[in-house]
Amino acid sequence: MNDIYIYGASGHGKVVLDIALNLNLAIAGFVDRNPLLSKFEGYEVIKSVPSKANYIIAIGDNSIRQKIAQTSSGDLLPALIHKHAIIGGNVLLGQGTMVAAGAIINPSVIVKSNCIINTAAVIEHDCVIEDFVHISPNVTLCGSVIVGKGTHVGAGAVIIPGVKIGDWCTIGAGTVVIKDIPNGATVVGNPGRIIKSI
Structure with missing residues (x-):
């Protein structure tokens, strides 16, 4: 598996980061549309998932998570x-x-x-x-x-x-x-x- 992106640089993003690190996954960075964020938990924050990149959505709001899943060009991780x-x-x-x-x-x-x-x-x-x-x-x-x-x-x-x-x-x-x-x-x-x- 390639390095993964975590979509959502906030509290739930920290939880997902912890899971990924416990599984020894390589983190490419975070994705978040907040224009004030460039770093989160020591990782670079970009504005959209690169095409064909592996990612997981770390946002607690169900409707926002659905919208991101329907519009992102990346590849969702398995569970x-x-x-x-x-x-x-x-x-x-x-x-x-x-x-x-x-x-x-x-x-x-x-x-x-x-x-x-x-x-x-x-x-x-x-x-x-x-x-x-x-x-x-x-x-x-x-x-x-x-x-x-x-x-x-x-x-x-x-x-x-x-x-x-x-x-x-x-x-x-x-x-x-x-x-x-x-x-x-x-x-x-x-x-x-x-x-x-x-």
Whole structure:
């Protein structure tokens, strides 16, 4: 693999850099459109991904991550997995997905492209996570949960077994989801209740 670029010179970029360095990957630099940035964490910052360069998107906002993936001319990396994550058997991880330290993904899980499985998240057996999802630190997805495209599950949330969460939802930090959630809903509380729908 050629040297890689990390798209996003901010806090999440530091997390992705840590994963890449733990895997002994060579870092070419960062990509960020902020005109004030020329260096980040000691690496050069450029404004766009060079054609055919290997890169991973290190931006927590799901809609921005989707836009970059659809418009960049580079080649997305395969999934980037911290060496202190635990990945069970028969797990499928899509391109551009990152798995942070302490995360546990148990058997027969599908995580599609450009997802974030953040620090110490637990994804139990037979879950399906669609493209551009962000699973925040310390989230627990119990068995057979489906998380729709573009959804953000906030830190410490718990989703009980068999629940289906729609596309582009926001699940608040600490929320306990006990029933299916429609597309575009914002859910908070214990038990989770919908406070906004798009």
